[in-house]
Amino acid sequence: MSSTTTPPAQASAPPPAPGRTTRLGDRKLAVTFISPALLLLLFMSIFPLLWALYLSFTDYSVTRDKPAKFVGLQNYVDILTSSQVHQRTLTTLAYVVGAVLLQTVLGFGIAYLISRRRRGQGVLTTLFLVPMMLSPVVVGLFWKFMFDAQFGVVNSMLGSLGLEPVEWLTRMPNALISLIVVDTWQWTPFIMLIALAGLTAVPNYLYEAASIDRASEWFRFRHITFPLVWPLLLIAVMFRAIEAFRLFDLVYILTNGGPGVSTETLSFHVYKVAFLGFNTGTASAYGILMVLVVLVMAQFYLRYLTKLKEK
């Protein structure tokens, strides 16, 4: 009879090294991993925001070598009561509504047509996405040439149809319409992409059931497709509206805010306050107000979305 003896497990484990520190606790480990990202966030986002908030209550100018003087809410009052700001707000509003509406209709329309195709969906989607990949500055520059009243391709095409040339970028309301067209050209694919995701997620059995009931195409769209895609579309609309609200690059390249200041958006005006006059305090207050507007509008919008979801 043989017997085997198993050494006790404790005996095989190496003894703790002398002077070895105790293991990091879960909490310390979590803090260690999170802190780099947290610090980055703090210094790249939180601090600038708080710094801007602080400056917004002062008359500070980054170029004038004077100490910042606390002016209370004066900058905010000046901005909110300024006719210049009111004018830019209306311009921005007209732009946001025009651009987002057009992009939503076109984006959804294109997505709907693509979703009905059985072949070539992928290729078509990729092609439609190309404008979105380009830099807005590049887009602005080539559209500026295309819209040129003298040698632009757009007027050339109009001319070949026997139509008079149009001053796209130097007359109102053409200049604002041109901005909307260019933004629509570039960002309709974004709406299209999200709408397409929504459309492909609609369960097929709903359409099959509708077919059995001999439902018309319009009935299917009205009662199946649209209600199911609508919440997703609204999210896309929100993203686009926020983006459009802070439009700067296309204005800078295409019209420089002109004719006069007719196409100056709020962001473009903030840029002028900050870098032409170097009125840093006022520009900070202006920026903070713009953030607040977006936050408040987004809150209302999200609440509506939540209600829609609950239904």
Add this chain to the structure above:
Amino acid sequence: MRYTGPLGRMSLPRRKARLSAAAVATAMILAACGGNSSDNAGGDSDGKAAGPTAPATIPALTNDPATLSFIWFEWPAAQALEDFANAEYSKVRPNVTVEVNTVPNANWHDAMFTQFAARKTDFDIAILDSQHIGEAVTNGNILDITDFIKSNIETAAYDPYLLAAYGQYPQAETGQRDENASMYGLPLLGDTWTMIYRKDLIGDTPPATWDEMIATAKKCQDDNPGVNGLAFHQSNGSDAAAVTYNTVNGVYGGTIWNSKDRKIDGVINDAAGQKAMDVLVNQMKPLTAKGSGNWFIDEVNAAVAQGKACIAFQWIAASGGLLDPAQSTLGTSKEEILDKLGFATLPTQETNLVPLGGMGMHISAYVSPAQQAEALNFMKWFEQADVQKKWAAAGGVPSRTDALKSPEFLDGPPFNQVYADSVARQRDMWNVPEYAKLIDIENTNVNAALNGAADPRTALDTIAKDQQAVLDSSGGGL
């Protein structure tokens, strides 16, 4: 998963409060450490000129390889300067390489002044527009070189107004140099507008008066379908539309401000000012190409080079390309082009004023003493009589009177003679710290009037009111 620490135990409001307090405390500490710095090169709380002062004599220069950097906007003169400096300055300072860094014209002011704001510049010499001087001096961004000029520069060799325009602050109110004023720069490139006219369409003799010029342009346009009567700067960017209005304003006897009383409202929009706006919008604009409301230097040059304009107005320093057959449809050689294009001084009317263009060299207060010494040495070298003549031969527009009268300059392109004839007729704009805001107000409103976005009279009154508000608030607010 087990938690050895109190993670998750703190109540949410308490954590939020702590986080907020920490963030605010951090911001306040950093705020206390940052901003409001008085450790910059100069400037006092009264906003008066208080930049650091350059020594009267040039300090010892290094023999180590060095780079002298300029900042300017992108145009042919910038490349000409870099080529010229590297070819000629290297003969006296072989260890130095000159770099002229450029930005688009629209970003020129921002590119310089955002660096000044950071109290650190990647350029040693800023090429400032004459109107930028007030802003740079008031903020202590550039060196006071008054003593240096007294010891090293032959000031008597210059037209006093050019020295004043490109270096003096406060601005010479009468166009004459104030010998007691401080100097912050030296001329780099002189410039003014030239009238470019089609000799083959309107004859060899250019119109003498502004009214005659408009009538000639109209007749030329009527007689030559496809060719517009006029081409000029109308853009709302840079100083384009504003210079155009100020030029017409000056020609029709107007003034853009009363510098002594800092008065604009009631001055720029007086009867002469209104007449100028009426001439510009109702008589000149209808003779321009459709869609030319955003034209600036390049577009006007393109219209002339393509034979699409009877008469055009352009900065002399930007006119060189018009004689290049590769860029023109007017001829296959420079001579052929010159058979068709004439260059003349601006027509007169109530006055003979022309706009002052060009720029001066100004030394950044935020570079090392060694770089400042090299910059001073370059400026001393550049302002010598023989170097100015070589600069003229290289395509530059010098400011020394002897260089302006030299064969190197006058035997150059035909617009060189135009500049020489225009020097005594030049008028500048406001050279004040609020310049950037003043020019934007004027640019946008003149552009609006030119493009039908505002009634001309209303636009002029808006300019007067808004510019006055800027001056009265010393540039603060919106």
